[in-house]
Structure formats: structure tokens, C-alpha cells
Amino acid sequence: MSLRIRLAYAFFLLPFASxxxxxxxxxLVFRNLVERDIAQDLAELSGRVARALVLTxxxxxxxxxxxxxxxHYVFGFRLLHGERPVLEGGFAPEASGTWRTLSxxxxxxxxxVSLRVEEYERALSAFLRAGLSxxxxxxxLAALLGYATAGFITRPLERLSQAVESLSALRFPEPLPLERDRELARLTRGxxxxxxxxxxxxxxxxxxxxYASHELRSPLAVxxxxxxxxRQGLxxxxxxxxxxxxxxRRMEAVLQGLLALARPEEDNLAPMELxxxxxxxxxxxxxxxxxxxxAWVLAHPLLVDRLVDNLLVNAFRHGAPPVEVRLFPSGESVVLExxxxxxxVREEDKERLTRPFFRGPGGPEGLGLGLALVEQVVQRLGGTLEFANAHPGLRVRVRLPRREDAAA
Structure with missing residues (x-):
């Protein structure tokens, strides 16, 4: 049974039980009132008959x-001497009717004194019929509203369930909309x-x-x-x-730099003078x-080596000499340019320069991973990456958080 059906049952059973x-x-309250009226009517009728009797x-x-x-009462009476009736009047109790007797x-x-109480029973039955109707x-109506309310509650959970199934199959779903309920909103946000x-x-x-294949390609070729x-004796x-x-040695340094980049912890970063x-x-x-x-920053030598090396490779491969490297402070940042x-580069290509395997039209052969690796390193160091045409050439600026000194 689905959660929606169980919730619908719960929403239905609550008003049903209530x-x-x-x-x-x-x-029960109405029946007690009827019983009290019957007892009062019997007492009144018994007193009425007793006042009408005379002993001769x-x-x-x-x-x-x-x-x-x-x-308007339908009643009768009997006056008994022992077990023998000596005087009777009114209606006698019928087997098919409902009567109540007071002695x-x-x-x-x-x-x-016997009173026919069919009207009282009929009033109780009418009360039950009216209540059930x-x-x-x-x-x-409660069943319909309960089913609709259960659907409203479980709809976010159904979307979340479908998204979890997609995620388990590595099909990344679109971000789920946040719900108004605080608990569901926290679950969706998480x-x-x-x-x-x-x-x-x-x-x-x-x-x-x-990146490993990109960085190891050159030293392996050498x-x-x-x-x-x-081997050929040349x-x-x-x-x-x-x-x-x-x-x-180059391959070892590349692997160490990639491993440093792959670590999500920040305990391998230390103050460094660029x-x-x-x-x-x-x-x-x-x-x-x-x-x-x-210029002091929080970095790792292997990451900075990957950063600078790929920037220079990109400048020499896709640009033209001379290649300039500048380092200067700017507010709370250190700028490496x-x-x-x-x-x-074309203006429309600047946003795509860091995409893996992107290569501009007519450019030299390459895997298109150098600037993508640069972006990863910059993000790892908590900085930003900027591209701008310098007319001539391309200017790449890396902004890293500045530290005051080596002990900071």
C-alpha cells in the first residue's frame, strides 16, 4: 500500500471515528432525555389515574x-388486588407494540399504568437516520479531501523519490523546487x-x-x-x-601536483611567497x-607549479612572444598575470576557455585541458580567474587571497 493511500486512510478514519x-x-444523550420523559409521563399518568379512583x-x-x-397519550391501567384485576380502563398493552409499565x-x-412508547422509539430512530444521513x-467528502490532501503531502516525496532513482542511475536530476513546509524545504535543499x-x-x-593524461603526455613523449x-643507436x-x-622526474612532479589537487582537505596548503x-x-x-x-598566499608548491606551467603553455602555444608574467598586490588579493x-580570443569564446576539451577555431592541436586545470587549481586555492583581450594578446589574471606574512 502506498504512502498516499495510507495517509488518505488516516485522514478518512479521523473524521469517521469523530x-x-x-x-x-x-x-445516548437523546435516549437519556427520552427515558426521562417516559418516566415523567408515566408518573404523571399514574398520579392522574390515582386521583380519579375512589373507594366505595x-x-x-x-x-x-x-x-x-x-x-394525547395512549395508555391504560389496571387495579389489582393481589393477582386478581378488579378494575381496568384505557388501552391494554399489545404484543406488537412497545409499552412501558409503572406499578x-x-x-x-x-x-x-402502561404507556405506549412507540412515538418515543420512532423519535430515536429518526435521530439516528438524520445523523447517518x-x-x-x-x-x-472527508475521503475526497483526505485523498487530495495526502496527494498534496506526498507529491514532493514522489518527486524526491524519482530524483533519488535518477541519481542512483547517475542521471542527475534538475534541482527540486523548495517547498513551503520547513521540514520538506530542508530535505529538498539537502x-x-x-x-x-x-x-x-x-x-x-x-x-x-x-588532467593526468594531459599532463603526462609531454614527459611520456620525451x-x-x-x-x-x-634503441636504434641514433x-x-x-x-x-x-x-x-x-x-x-617531470611525471613524478605532475602526479604529485594532481594528487594535491584531488585532495578536498585544506591541510596540505601552507603560507607561500610567490x-x-x-x-x-x-x-x-x-x-x-x-x-x-x-606576495604571501596560502597555497601548495605543486599546485602553483601546475597553475603557472599551464598558463605558460597556453600563452606560448596559443599566443605569441613576448610572454609577460606580473605579480602585484591589489587590495586584499595577490594578482598573478x-x-x-x-x-x-574571440569575445564569445572567453566564457568557454575553461571547459574541458574546448579548443578555439584554427588553434594549435591540443587536448583543451590546460585552462580547465588552471581553473580547478584557482578554485582549490580560493581565488578567481579572469580573461581579457590585451590588444594584442590575451591577459589571464589569477586573484588569490593575500596573507600579510609567512607567520599569518
Missing amino acids: GLLSLAGGY QEGPRLAEGDIFLGT TSWQGYNLE LLLPLLF FNRLVEAVRSALERERLFTR FRAQLDAA IPWEEALPHMEGAL AEYLEASLKDKGVRLLLQGP VRDHGKG
């Missing part, structure tokens, strides 16, 4: 006047965050694989070229080994380096 209890309570020498007799005149004593005799439509977290985790996993050349092994060892790092790492890179004083002097 209606039955109200009807039963009203019936011949025995009990009715006084002058008709005791049945002017009354009292009078002058040594036993007076029995009103209760049944109300119950039907599920939407869960979908985004799962989507981000899978995207990070896919991007990690793509290693294979040197190995093939040495160069001696002594000359090939340093290049192969350098390629291996000016000193750039001056040492870009000494022989063929770039124009412009540094404006120390890389600019080439090529033809820049």
Missing part, C-alpha cells in the same frame, strides 16, 4: 369525568546539495583522469623519444639517460618577469 463518536454520544362499598370505582379526555400502590391495591456525505556534491565528485574524478632513439645511452630521468618562487622557477623559461615586492602578444 463522527461515530459524536453520533453515539448524541444518541362495592369496591374501587372511577370518579365522574373521563381521565382519558384531553390527553404503584393505592389503598392496598396495586396500580399498574448527515454523516455519510461528510465521510464521503538533496539538491547532495546532487551537486555527487556531480562535483564525479566531475573531479573524470577531470582527474583527463621518454619514449629518447628510449627509441637510444644517440648513445649516456646521452639519453639524463633526458629520460628528467622526464621521469615572488621568490616565480623568480626561481621562471629563470630559464623565456618570459619577461615583473615582480612588485613579496600572464600575458602574451598574440591575436587574443
Whole structure:
């Protein structure tokens, strides 16, 4: 049985039980009132008969006047001496009717007054019929409203259930609309965050694989070229080994940087002085380096290495020399700027530069993952990434939160 049907039953049973209890309570109250009226009427009729009886020498007799005149009751009486009736009047109790009898004593005799109470029973039956005739439509209306209310309550849960099934099949649903109820709104908000977290985790996993292949491609190519050349005798092994060892060191550094990027924790980030790092790492890179004083940030050397290396590869591959690298403070940020002097990018392509595998029209061959990796690193370091045409060339700015000094 579905939750909606169970809720509909619950919404139906509540008014059903309340209606039955109200009807039963009203019936009991009305029946008590009827019983009280019957007892009062019997007492009144018994007193009326007793006042009309007189005791003569011949025995009990009715006084002058008709005791049945002017009354709407259907009743009769018997005056008994022991078990023997000595005087009777009115209607005798019928087997097919409903009668009620009251016995009292009078002058040594036993007076029995019988009252027909069919009208009273008919009034009770009419009360029950009226109550049921009103209760049944109300119950039907309660069933309809209960089913509709249950549907209103379970509709968000049905949407959530369908979304969970889609998520379990890795078909990411659209964000669910927030409900007005606070509890359902919290549940929906939490599920939407869960979908985004799962989507981000899978995207990070896919991007990690793509970035690994992208970053390892160049050192692997160097290693294979040197190995093939040495095997074919084109160069001696002594000359090939340093290049192969350098390629291996490059691959190890790439893997360490990717692993640092893949870690969601922030405990591997530490204060780092970018000016000193750039001056040492870009000494022989063929770039124009412009540094404006120390610049402390919270970073990791391997992540900064991935960041700078991919920016330079993008500048040299898609731009033109000279390539300038600037580092300067700007408010509470440190700005790392890389600019080439090529033809820049089209305005409509700037929003797509960080999409994985995006390559502009007519550009050099490549996987289109360099700037996507740059964006991941910048987000990992808590910064922002900006692109602008410098006329000529493309200017890429990375803004990172600035720290005052190494001890901050």
C-alpha cells in the first residue's frame, strides 16, 4: 500500500471515528432525555389515574369525568388486588407494540399504568437516520479531501523519490523546487546539495583522469623519444639517460601536483611567497618577469607549479612572444598575470576557455585541458580567474587571497 493511500486512510478514519463518536454520544444523550420523559409521563399518568379512583362499598370505582379526555397519550391501567384485576380502563398493552409499565400502590391495591412508547422509539430512530444521513456525505467528502490532501503531502516525496532513482542511475536530476513546509524545504535543499556534491565528485574524478593524461603526455613523449632513439643507436645511452630521468622526474612532479589537487582537505596548503618562487622557477623559461615586492598566499608548491606551467603553455602555444608574467598586490588579493602578444580570443569564446576539451577555431592541436586545470587549481586555492583581450594578446589574471606574512 502506498504512502498516499495510507495517509488518505488516516485522514478518512479521523473524521469517521469523530463522527461515530459524536453520533453515539448524541444518541445516548437523546435516549437519556427520552427515558426521562417516559418516566415523567408515566408518573404523571399514574398520579392522574390515582386521583380519579375512589373507594366505595362495592369496591374501587372511577370518579365522574373521563381521565382519558384531553390527553394525547395512549395508555391504560389496571387495579389489582393481589393477582386478581378488579378494575381496568384505557388501552391494554399489545404484543406488537412497545409499552412501558409503572406499578404503584393505592389503598392496598396495586396500580399498574402502561404507556405506549412507540412515538418515543420512532423519535430515536429518526435521530439516528438524520445523523447517518448527515454523516455519510461528510465521510464521503472527508475521503475526497483526505485523498487530495495526502496527494498534496506526498507529491514532493514522489518527486524526491524519482530524483533519488535518477541519481542512483547517475542521471542527475534538475534541482527540486523548495517547498513551503520547513521540514520538506530542508530535505529538498539537502538533496539538491547532495546532487551537486555527487556531480562535483564525479566531475573531479573524470577531470582527474583527463588532467593526468594531459599532463603526462609531454614527459611520456620525451621518454619514449629518447628510449627509441637510444634503441636504434641514433644517440648513445649516456646521452639519453639524463633526458629520460628528467622526464621521469617531470611525471613524478605532475602526479604529485594532481594528487594535491584531488585532495578536498585544506591541510596540505601552507603560507607561500610567490615572488621568490616565480623568480626561481621562471629563470630559464623565456618570459619577461615583473615582480612588485613579496606576495604571501596560502597555497601548495605543486599546485602553483601546475597553475603557472599551464598558463605558460597556453600563452606560448596559443599566443605569441613576448610572454609577460606580473605579480602585484591589489587590495586584499595577490594578482598573478600572464600575458602574451598574440591575436587574443574571440569575445564569445572567453566564457568557454575553461571547459574541458574546448579548443578555439584554427588553434594549435591540443587536448583543451590546460585552462580547465588552471581553473580547478584557482578554485582549490580560493581565488578567481579572469580573461581579457590585451590588444594584442590575451591577459589571464589569477586573484588569490593575500596573507600579510609567512607567520599569518
